[in-house]
Amino acid sequence: MRTKGFAKHYVLMLLPGLIWLFFYNLFPMYGILTAFKDFNPGVGILKSPWIGLENFRYMFELDDSKLIFRNTIFIAFAKMVGNLIVPLTFALMLNEVKNKLFTRTVQTAVYLPHFLSWVIVAGMMLDIFSYNGPVNQALAALGFEKGLFFADAGIFPALIVGSDVWKEFGFNAIIFFAALTSINPEMYEAAAIDGASQWKRLIHITLPSILPVAVLLATLSMGNILNAGFDQIFNLYNPTVYSTGDIIDTWVYRAGLIDMQYGLATAVGLLKSVVGFFLISVSYVLAYRFANYRIF
Amino acid sequence: MRKGILTAMSVLLVSASLAACGGNNGGNGGNGETQNGNAAASNNGNAAPAANNGGGSENTAAEEVVDPFAKFAEPVEVSIGRAIDPNYKFDGTDTAEDNVYTRWLKDKFNIVVKHSWEAAQGPDYQQKVSLAISSNDLPDAMVVNETQLRQMVKAGQLADLNEVYEKYASPELKAVYDSNPGLLDGVTFDGKLYALPETTLPSAPLTWIRKDWLDKLGLQPPKSLQDLETIAKAFIDNKMGGANTVGIVGTQQGGTLYSTFLNSTDHWYNFSSLFFANDAYPGIWVKDKDGNAVYGSTTPETKQALGMMRDWYAKGILDKELGVRKSTAEVVASGQAGIFFGPWWSAYNNIPDNIKNDPKANWRPYAAPLDAAGKFNSNQATGSSYIVVSKSAKHPEAVIKMTSIHKWGKDDEFNKLTAGKQMTSQEVPLFLILGAGDQLEYAVNSLRNYLKGEMKLEDFDQVNYGWAYEMAKHVDKIKKEPFDSYDIETFDQAADPGFFTHIYAHLNGGSTFVDADINWVRSIATAQTKTMESRWTNLKKLEDETFLKIIMGSEELDAFDTFVQKWKDQGGDKITEEVNELK
Numbered sequence: 001m002r003t004k005g006f007a008k009h010y011v012l013m014l015l016p017g018l019i020w021l022f023f024y025n026l027f028p029m030y031g032i033l034t035a036f037k038d039f040n041p042g043v044g045i046l047k048s049p050w051i052g053l054e055n056f057r058y059m060f061e062l063d064d065s066k067l068i069f070r071n072t073i074f075i076a077f078a079k080m081v082g083n084l085i086v087p088l089t090f091a092l093m094l095n096e097v098k099n100k101l102f103t104r105t106v107q108t109a110v111y112l113p114h115f116l117s118w119v120i121v122a123g124m125m126l127d128i129f130s131y132n133g134p135v136n137q138a139l140a141a142l143g144f145e146k147g148l149f150f151a152d153a154g155i156f157p158a159l160i161v162g163s164d165v166w167k168e169f170g171f172n173a174i175i176f177f178a179a180l181t182s183i184n185p186e187m188y189e190a191a192a193i194d195g196a197s198q199w200k201r202l203i204h205i206t207l208p209s210i211l212p213v214a215v216l217l218a219t220l221s222m223g224n225i226l227n228a229g230f231d232q233i234f235n236l237y238n239p240t241v242y243s244t245g246d247i248i249d250t251w252v253y254r255a256g257l258i259d260m261q262y263g264l265a266t267a268v269g270l271l272k273s274v275v276g277f278f279l280i281s282v283s284y285v286l287a288y289r290f291a292n293y294r295i296f
Numbered sequence: 297m298r299k300g301i302l303t304a305m306s307v308l309l310v311s312a313s314l315a316a317c318g319g320n321n322g323g324n325g326g327n328g329e330t331q332n333g334n335a336a337a338s339n340n341g342n343a344a345p346a347a348n349n350g351g352g353s354e355n356t357a358a359e360e361v362v363d364p365f366a367k368f369a370e371p372v373e374v375s376i377g378r379a380i381d382p383n384y385k386f387d388g389t390d391t392a393e394d395n396v397y398t399r400w401l402k403d404k405f406n407i408v409v410k411h412s413w414e415a416a417q418g419p420d421y422q423q424k425v426s427l428a429i430s431s432n433d434l435p436d437a438m439v440v441n442e443t444q445l446r447q448m449v450k451a452g453q454l455a456d457l458n459e460v461y462e463k464y465a466s467p468e469l470k471a472v473y474d475s476n477p478g479l480l481d482g483v484t485f486d487g488k489l490y491a492l493p494e495t496t497l498p499s500a501p502l503t504w505i506r507k508d509w510l511d512k513l514g515l516q517p518p519k520s521l522q523d524l525e526t527i528a529k530a531f532i533d534n535k536m537g538g539a540n541t542v543g544i545v546g547t548q549q550g551g552t553l554y555s556t557f558l559n560s561t562d563h564w565y566n567f568s569s570l571f572f573a574n575d576a577y578p579g580i581w582v583k584d585k586d587g588n589a590v591y592g593s594t595t596p597e598t599k600q601a602l603g604m605m606r607d608w609y610a611k612g613i614l615d616k617e618l619g620v621r622k623s624t625a626e627v628v629a630s631g632q633a634g635i636f637f638g639p640w641w642s643a644y645n646n647i648p649d650n651i652k653n654d655p656k657a658n659w660r661p662y663a664a665p666l667d668a669a670g671k672f673n674s675n676q677a678t679g680s681s682y683i684v685v686s687k688s689a690k691h692p693e694a695v696i697k698m699t700s701i702h703k704w705g706k707d708d709e710f711n712k713l714t715a716g717k718q719m720t721s722q723e724v725p726l727f728l729i730l731g732a733g734d735q736l737e738y739a740v741n742s743l744r745n746y747l748k749g750e751m752k753l754e755d756f757d758q759v760n761y762g763w764a765y766e767m768a769k770h771v772d773k774i775k776k777e778p779f780d781s782y783d784i785e786t787f788d789q790a791a792d793p794g795f796f797t798h799i800y801a802h803l804n805g806g807s808t809f810v811d812a813d814i815n816w817v818r819s820i821a822t823a824q825t826k827t828m829e830s831r832w833t834n835l836k837k838l839e840d841e842t843f844l845k846i847i848m849g850s851e852e853l854d855a856f857d858t859f860v861q862k863w864k865d866q867g868g869d870k871i872t873e874e875v876n877e878l879k
Contacts, residue, residue, distance in 0.1 A: 041432045042451030062834055063866075123622060126549075131616045132540045150620045151848055238549050238619045239840035240848060246837075255833045257426045260447050264830065 035267040055267035072247040075157055075228040080221050082165040083172055088214055090169055091176035110170025122235035125163055156241040179210040215290050222283030226276050248272050364466035364700050368406035372694045375410045376725055377438040379417035384722045396713050397723040407694050409725045436689035437726055442823055445682045449485050455685040456488040460693045466700035475732045491682035492699055494729045499639040500674030500814050501563035502661035506634035509536045521573050521665045528613045528635055537632040545627055545636035546618030553843055554579050557819040565624050569637040572673040573665040574601035580675050580819035581875050589820050589875040593839055594863060599856045605847045619844050640805030648797050658784040661805050663812035671815045683726050703730050732760055739764035740806040743771055747779040770795040825874040831867035
């Protein structure tokens, strides 16, 4: 807007993206109407009768609603923290290793699980933690009682968060590796000449240099916070862990697709979107404050 | 500027959604027209050579005699959504859409089956069906469950099949439905026939036990719950299935503890038997002593059964990994377990896998455990699969014909093409289990009589019990003497592999079921009531969670009382009222 004649062709370049956005993201949003209607698939969303806020009223009546929101936020927040700290620590540690072949090999090995689907990883998890699986055998050998981990509501969220972090940390570390290589080596040389130990160099050069990236990633993941991971939980949960493991998405799946309560499921989903929108707005402000990152 | 964008967007939104609506309505109306036209056309073309030009009018058409097995004059296309078994091996390059059966269907009857979509059978398929329903994007025909059927009826998505059924259903198909009274009434709403239901597969959960293990330990087959506990304990203590012997195989992850009124055919691998032997009927609607409807999951008997199972779980009698296991069938197939509960047709499923690993595995079913009064109880299974035809389907009559053809349309060419191979739901599109109400009984009894020499092949009623006749042709090779014993040693597994499983399942599982004296308990409700539509997800969750936790010991038995109270408060009482009106 600063110079005349600036806008036209740039705006034109925006067009393909905008069209895509409209058809895939904005247009389907009219489905939200389902939340306010007694949805009848035979006549379509628009012609189904209005029932106002009935679905929302019922949603707040349900004990489940509070539970699934609490579970979702807890699991997603724990994942967010884990997925930030573990890859960061890992990247910093591996960065100190000077053997190139070794770092390459380790990097490749740890990012591979990212490409496995949850169906496969969940199968592995259930085997590893099964009653006669390696974990229980190790526990038994050490004189502990065997346990059924995936039927224990207290442990379930930890397993969910742990397996997610295990699966993703290698992949998430890549961006930190990139940030680390962009640090000017002259700073390290200067620090070394001034007598800074390896630890001091880490604290005073490496960390401050990649902090903006870390903050940026953290704030951006805020918008995703209500996505606690449907695939993963769906493949691992069972009724005994509903109390800590049932999240919005799995509940919506059961209510919407299995029991065909479309209106109610949409209402819950909509509330999730509203909260998500709020969180994105907050994180955007925070990103601007702390990392000086902004779009507009 | 902003206002402009908003206006533009709303215009787009409105016009797009209008277009969508228009499409729907237009589609329905328009297709209705063409549907008649086509039906009439094909009618003239082949079925009624003597028909006059006015064959298009419904009245005269209905009175014409139509040969249900006649070939359509022109190729008729039917689009379907299809459940496939990813592990099924077709011959050569065949697929579910193009195989020996569908090609025969095309050559012989001019019925061309096109797949709108495919999904793995089980939850994937159910999910895909539900999606198709909610987006009103339906293939011409598909197989749905009861909840989906009701949803589709409510949404007005289905074609009224009354006329085409009257006209095109073969006499055999009509005879089957006549011999299963009430079956068609169940899918008739406001006088309109909306589906072809599967006939009830008789099913009560039998206790399947490795008899070779019993014999080795010198034990008798179980009668009471106490016997069952003793046997399971003996299997574990003697490590019959290796160091990690599982006592009684339980429910797998995502499975249910017992069959419910909404999903009642499947007693497979759950604990229905243990409840029944306690006179408890969880998951269905029963009458209390005053004759009022009560939900079986809330009765004191259910609490008692849960208490017993909790005790058994703690002792290790029940599978430790109950509810968490990925696949319980695997436990049986690998020979780790010697006891599970399942219907007579369990001998079709995982037992053959176990026999492959261990040809001496002598699985035998027992009508046990009995309750305190010595009765063998079971709830009555109802069919749960329905063929439905979309309102916009162009050829509903083709679907009716396919159903008749699948059971009764086989000719010499078909027999030659499929020699030695039973056509399963993988080859046959819109596969539905159809049989006279007494089909199993007939098959078992006539096979026995045939083996004893009291019945000859030509005595078989080939028209109504074709499958029994087919099996009788092979039974000589497979069943060895003594004919009154159904232990695995008395079957020749290698002689006729194509038929071994069928005959083994009928004689081994089927005979026990047919001979059993079963005290049937029926559910008052067989579908969701109004309040259930909104409350059931929540109530079912409460139930599943509480019961599993009680059994596995993470909740006290008294949590049951809290459950009952909560269940009533959160809509259960209202639903019970509605069910009371049904009875």
